Amino acid sequence: MHTPSPGFGIYIHWPFCRSKCPYCDFNSHVRERIDHARWRNALLAELEHYARETEGRKVTSVFFGGGTPSLMEPETVAALIRRVRTLWPVADDIEMTLEANPTSAEIEKFRAFRDAGVNRVSLGVQSLVADDLKFLGRQHDAAQALAAVEMAARIFDRFSFDLIYARPNQTLAQWQEELDRALAFAAGHISLYQLTIEPGTQFEQAVARGDFRVLDEKPAAALYEATVARLGGAGLADYEISNFARPGEESRHNLTYWRYGDYVGVGPGAHGRLTLGGNKYATRQHRAPEAWLALVERDGHATRQRDPVPRAERLSEMLMMGLRLKEGLPLARIEEESAQPFAQAIDPARLRRLVDGGFLAPAEDHLAATQAGRQRLDAVLAALLA
Numbered sequence: 424m425h426t427p428s429p430g431f432g433i434y435i436h437w438p439f440c441r442s443k444c445p446y447c448d449f450n451s452h453v454r455e456r457i458d459h460a461r462w463r464n465a466l467l468a469e470l471e472h473y474a475r476e477t478e479g480r481k482v483t484s485v486f487f488g489g490g491t492p493s494l495m496e497p498e499t500v501a502a503l504i505r506r507v508r509t510l511w512p513v514a515d516d517i518e519m520t521l522e523a524n525p526t527s528a529e530i531e532k533f534r535a536f537r538d539a540g541v542n543r544v545s546l547g548v549q550s551l552v553a554d555d556l557k558f559l560g561r562q563h564d565a566a567q568a569l570a571a572v573e574m575a576a577r578i579f580d581r582f583s584f585d586l587i588y589a590r591p592n593q594t595l596a597q598w599q600e601e602l603d604r605a606l607a608f609a610a611g612h613i614s615l616y617q618l619t620i621e622p623g624t625q626f627e628q629a630v631a632r633g634d635f636r637v638l639d640e641k642p643a644a645a646l647y648e649a650t651v652a653r654l655g656g657a658g659l660a661d662y663e664i665s666n667f668a669r670p671g672e673e674s675r676h677n678l679t680y681w682r683y684g685d686y687v688g689v690g691p692g693a694h695g696r697l698t699l700g701g702n703k704y705a706t707r708q709h710r711a712p713e714a715w716l717a718l719v720e721r722d723g724h725a726t727r728q729r730d731p732v733p734r735a736e737r738l739s740e741m742l743m744m745g746l747r748l749k750e751g752l753p754l755a756r757i758e759e760e761s762a763q764p765f766a767q768a769i770d771p772a773r774l775r776r777l778v779d780g781g782f783l784a785p786a787e788d789h790l791a792a793t794q795a796g797r798q799r800l801d802a803v804l805a806a807l808l809a
Contacts, residue, residue, distance in 0.1 A: 426753045426788075429684025430483035430514075432676045433507055435466060436690030437492040438712045441524075444560040445625035446587070446618065450692035450710055451490045463499040465719040467506050469689040469708070472724035474510035476699065477687060482511045484518040484676035487541075493523035497532055501539035518543055518581075518675040525563050525571030525584075533578045544575050545614070545674075546584040551601050555590055560625075572608045581672065583612035588650070589643040590618050591635045598646050599653065606657050611672030615650055616665045617643060647798060664747045664797050681748050683741040683760065691715040691725075696732075703732045703760075734762050739808055746800060751784075751791025773807055783807075 440451045485507055487500065504519060520543040521536055523529050533544070548568040550556045556564060563571075568584075575582040586605060588598050605613065620626050620637055629635060638646075651661045659667040663681060666674065679686055688695035688706060692715075695706035709715040709725040718725035732740065738761040745752035754765045761768040769790075777783040782796035782803050796803045 426755065427678075427682065427750075428483075429682035430675060430679040431477075431480045431684060432484040432486060432679040432686035433470070433482055434676075434686055434688045434690075434693055434695070435470075435485065435487050435492075435503060436688070436693040436708075437487060437489040437495050438691045439494055440489065440491045441494070441526075441562060442560065443625070445629065446559060446621070448621035448624050449490065452712055454712075459496045459499060461716060461720075463496075463502055465716050466499070466503055466689060468719050469724050470503065470506050470510060470687075472726075473687040473689065473695070473697075477511070477685075477697065480511060480685070481514055482507060482517060483514045484520070484679060486676040487521040489522060491524050491529075492521050493529040493532060493536070497535035497539045500536055500541060504540035520545055520674070520676055522547065523571070523575075525568040530571050530574050533574055537578050542579060543581040543583070544579050546571055546575060546582065548572070548584045548605075549587045550590070551586070551604055552597075558590070559587065569608055576608075576610060581611060583614060583674070584609070585614040585616065587616050587618050589638045589646050591638060593638060593646070595642070595645055595649055599649060602650065602653055606654070606659075609657075609659065612666070612668040612674065613654070613659060614666050615654075617647065644798060648794075651794065660749070661794075662749050664800065678748075681744045683744050683756070703737055705730050705732050734760070737761065738768055739804070742807065743800075743804055746790075746792045746803070747797065749791065749797075751786075751789045754788050754790060757790065769807065773809075777803060777806060 436450065438450055438452050439454055439457060441453065443451060443453060485504065487495070500521065507513065519541045521541045522545045525546050525548055536544070549559050549561055551565040551568065553564060572582070572584055618637065620630050630637065654661065654667045658669055661667050662673050663677070666677065685696055685698050687697070688708065691708060691712045692710040693708045697704050697706060705728065706726055707728040709718055709727045715725040738757065741752065741757065741760045757768055758765055774783065774785065777796070778785060781793055782799065784791050784793050792800060792803060
């Protein structure tokens with residue numbers, strides 16, 4: 424089996440939003456005023472800092488995440504893309520993705536983002552049901568969301584959008600109707616996430632108060648299985664647990680994460696993974712926006728953590744990411760990251776139990792999780808690595 428290259432990505436974090444969604448645990452903040460010129464210069468400086476460490480690496484993708492990167496000025500996006508192209512060699516088919524909210528103010532910037540060099544957008548639609556959009560704290564309605572998807576299809580060669588399902592009291596029939604509506608607008612890629620209650624979010628407090636209950640495991644599993652079947656029938660394969668694409672339309676940047684490749688992370692709270700001199704390092708930038716900005720202006724970067732990743736942790740990280748993919752993991756990469764033969768890196772008895780249970784499917788040169796295994800990946804990983 425061909426072993427694809429993980430690639431080398433650049434992640435740029437824009438930490439600002441118009442409002443904080445109740446389910447969101449990302450590093451996002453609401454500010455009345457933003458000095459865009461200062462932020463542009465600081466992000467450029469942090470790119471330059473990491474370029475010195477990774478000189479000569481070929482960049483295969485750039486991803487603007489957040490927060491809400493579509494609140495950035497297009498001039499900032501253009502300056503950052505130009506600087507990436509100056510600092511590193513880039514792939515001929517480099518993917519430049521920007522996350523966007525489907526509000527009218529941000530849709531109006533789409534052409535300017537394309538002219539800045541963005542060639543793929545990812546839209547945070549989240550629902551096509553009015554009451555559920557309010558529940559999720561979104562500032563758009565379904566009509567605006569679908570108008571944004573149509574606009575993205577006209578302006579960009581590639582686009583994706585997200586929906587959140589397994590919402591409280593959601594039935595299979597309701598979700599199938601919403602999914603069919605979404606598929607009429609989907610092209611090459613769509614992301615479908617089950618609602619999870621993350622620590623520190625407004626939803627965690629709401630569940631603790633008894634404001635609503637999360638969907639039970641059994642109906643949520645039925646929704647997942649129906650989702651995989653419906654999208655597969657429409658030609659969008661579940662190449663990753665929550666991501667569906669036509670062949671060749673997979674998110675190249677996210678594949679770098681899932682294939683445990685290297686990537687630079689700049690901006691407040693951004694994470695990175697860099698292999699330097701045979702060692703892999705986990706980097707994290709200072710999380711608080713104003714502190715990050717002050718540190719970059721003083722030191723040229725705001726790296727809060729830069730820790731060597733031990734071999735055992737490299738193996739667990741790689742399995743956690745790679746088993747999310749339908750393609751699974753090459754055994755050679757498992758051996759490379761763990762610095763051990765496969766039979767020593769993975770306990771054969773634990774592996775056999777998971778194979779016999781129908782959760783893992785080893786091949787001659789690959790290890791992959793079955794659909795049942797990917798549906799229960801946390802438990803599979805715990806059983807494999809305990």
